[in-house]
Amino acid sequence: MADINKPIKFSDQFLKRISQKTSDPNFKIEDWSNDDIQDIRKYIRDYYRDLTKKCFYCRKEISLKSANNCHIEHIIPKSSNLNFIFEPKNLCVICSDCNEIKLAKEVENKIDKVTKRKKPYKRYPKSSEAFLIIHPHFDNYDDHIFQCEDIYIDLSPKGTYTMYICKLNRKLHKYGIEPLALSQSELFDLFNKIMNETNFTRQGILLNKLRSYFIKAS
Ligand SMILES: [Zn+2]
Numbered sequence: 001m002a003d004i005n006k007p008i009k010f011s012d013q014f015l016k017r018i019s020q021k022t023s024d025p026n027f028k029i030e031d032w033s034n035d036d037i038q039d040i041r042k043y044i045r046d047y048y049r050d051l052t053k054k055c056f057y058c059r060k061e062i063s064l065k066s067a068n069n070c071h072i073e074h075i076i077p078k079s080s081n082l083n084f085i086f087e088p089k090n091l092c093v094i095c096s097d098c099n100e101i102k103l104a105k106e107v108e109n110k111i112d113k114v115t116k117r118k119k120p121y122k123r124y125p126k127s128s129e130a131f132l133i134i135h136p137h138f139d140n141y142d143d144h145i146f147q148c149e150d151i152y153i154d155l156s157p158k159g160t161y162t163m164y165i166c167k168l169n170r171k172l173h174k175y176g177i178e179p180l181a182l183s184q185s186e187l188f189d190l191f192n193k194i195m196n197e198t199n200f201t202r203q204g205i206l207l208n209k210l211r212s213y214f215i216k217a218s
Contacts, residue, residue: 001140002135002136002137002138002139002140003051003052003056003092003136003137003141004048004051004052004092004136004137005137006051007088007089007091007137008043008044008047008048008088008091009088010040010043010086010088014040014043017037017040018037018040018086021036021037022082022083022085022086027082028082029078029079029082029085032078032085040086041072042067044072044091045067045070045072045093048072048091048092048093049062049064049070049093052092052093052136055093055094055095055098056073056092056093056094056098056136056141057094057095057098057102057134057162057166057168058094058095058097058098058152058166058168059141059147060095061095062093062094062095068096069095069096070093070095071093071094071095071096071099072091072092072093073091073092073093073094073098073099073102074090074091075090075091075092075107075131075133075135075136076090076107076108076121076124077103077104077105077107078104079104080104080106080107080108080120081120081121083122084124087124089124089137090124092136092137097170098166101165101166101167101170102165102166105165106132107131107132107133107165108120108121108125108130108131108132109129109130109131109132110130128158131158132158132161133158133161133162133165134158134159134162139158143155143156144156144158144159144162145159145162145163145168146193146194146202146206147168148189148190148193148194149186149189149190150169150171150172150186151169151172151186151190152168152169153206153209153210154209155202155205155206155209190210194206194207194210
């Protein structure tokens with residue numbers, strides 16, 4: 001199941017203000033940070049924070065009160081498409097590290113199957129296939145990434161791409177450690193979690209992935 005199955009709903013008053021703001025011909029990305037919409041940003045942050053209680057990409061804790069370490073994430077970046085800046089399905093909350101790392105990296109799977117050309121979205125997509133990354137409103141995270149503490153294993157192309165643009169194995173990489181040069185307790189927890197998988201196909205895939213990591217690391 002997707003993390004978010006009820007996108008935020010804005011009050012009529014908020015919708016009116018959002019419409020006034022975005023219909024201004026001079027409306028630009030920087031206006032997202034304006035003081036006059038601080039209450040709208042707070043409403044968005046609190047709504048998705050209360051709903052998900054963690055960073056969507058790395059699954060780690062976010063601040064429970066503060067705006068620090070609880071950033072409103074625009075899944076399609078503001079810089080790519082200003083039309084989706086208040087789009088409920090384009091929003092979630094993430095931690096400071098993911099926010100700083102993901103930035104404006106491309107997430108839209110917008111190559112037209114017929115023309116093979118890039119086709120920017122005019123309307124917000126309604127399905128998972130429209131995105132290169134795992135989408136909090138459309139995808140089940142666990143289908144794409146296996147996570148055990150600071151260790152992430154990709155289970156699909158979306159998982160691979162999400163891990164790449166958010167550098168999810170960042171803790172292991174930051175300290176120059178090979179992915180499987182883990183402490184005994186980390187390795188124990190990892191194997192334990194994999195061996196407790198009840199879906200044997202998934203367990204097999206995870207064990208094969210681990211095997212290939214061992215071969216790469218040796
Ligand atoms: Zn994160």
